[in-house]
Amino acid sequence: MSAKPLPWNKIVLVLGIAVVLLLAGIFGYSLNRSFTVVDEVSGGKALVGGPFQLVNQDGAAVTEKDYLGQNLLVYFGFTYCPDVCPTELAKIGAAVDMLPADANVTPVFITIDPERDGVEEVKTYAESFHPKMVGLTGSLEQIKAAAKTYRVYFAKNSGSGTSDYLMDHSSIIYFMDAKGGYQAHFTIESTPEEIASKVRETL
Numbered sequence: 001m002s003a004k005p006l007p008w009n010k011i012v013l014v015l016g017i018a019v020v021l022l023l024a025g026i027f028g029y030s031l032n033r034s035f036t037v038v039d040e041v042s043g044g045k046a047l048v049g050g051p052f053q054l055v056n057q058d059g060a061a062v063t064e065k066d067y068l069g070q071n072l073l074v075y076f077g078f079t080y081c082p083d084v085c086p087t088e089l090a091k092i093g094a095a096v097d098m099l100p101a102d103a104n105v106t107p108v109f110i111t112i113d114p115e116r117d118g119v120e121e122v123k124t125y126a127e128s129f130h131p132k133m134v135g136l137t138g139s140l141e142q143i144k145a146a147a148k149t150y151r152v153y154f155a156k157n158s159g160s161g162t163s164d165y166l167m168d169h170s171s172i173i174y175f176m177d178a179k180g181g182y183q184a185h186f187t188i189e190s191t192p193e194e195i196a197s198k199v200r201e202t203l
C-alpha cells in the first residue's frame with residue numbers, strides 16, 4: 001500500500017495566500033494607526049490625560065478630580081533613575097520657582113516603578129525637587145492605566161539585573177490646565193524659562 005503524495009503545489013499556494021493576507025493586515029493596521037495619530041493632532045488638542053486612580057504621598061487614594069482647579073506639570077518617572085528624571089524634575093522645580101509663590105500650579109511626579117516607589121519614597125523624592133511637588137504611586141495596574149492616558153511608555157529594563165534594575169520610560173513634562181485639559185508638553189530640550197512662560201500665559 002503506497003501513501004498518496006501530498007499536494008505540494010496546493011499547500012504552497014495556500015501558505016502563500018496566508019502570508020499575503022497577514023502582511024496586508026499588518027500594513028493596514030500600521031497605516032490605520034498613523035492616520036489616527038494625525039487625526040488627533042490635526043483636530044486641535046492632543047488627547048492626553050484622563051481619569052486615574054492613584055495614591056498620594058500621604059497614603060490617600062486620589063483621582064484626577066482631586067486636582068481639578070489646579071494647573072499641573074505632570075511627569076512620570078522613578079526615584080532610582082540615575083539621570084533623566086532628576087534633571088527633568090529639577091527643571092520643573094526651577095520653572096515653578098520663576099512663578100509667584102502663590103501661582104496656581106502644582107508639579108506632579110508619578111512613579112512608573114511602584115514596586116520600589118511606595119508612598120514614603122515618592123513623598124521624599126517629590127519634596128526634594130520642590131515643596132509644592134506632589135508624589136503619586138499606586139498598584140502596577142493603576143500606574144499602567146494612568147500612564148496610558150498620558151501616552152507614557154514604560155518597561156522594566158530586562159538588560160539590568162533583577163535586584164537593581166532600571167526602567168525605560170518616555171520623558172515628557174505635561175502641562176495640564178485647571179479643567180484637566182492638555183495645554184502643552186515639554187521635552188528634555190525645553191528650558192525652565194520656556195516652561196515658566198507657557199504656564200504664565202495660563203495663570
Ligand code: NI
Pocket residue numbers: 077078081082083084085086169
Ligand atoms: Ni528616568
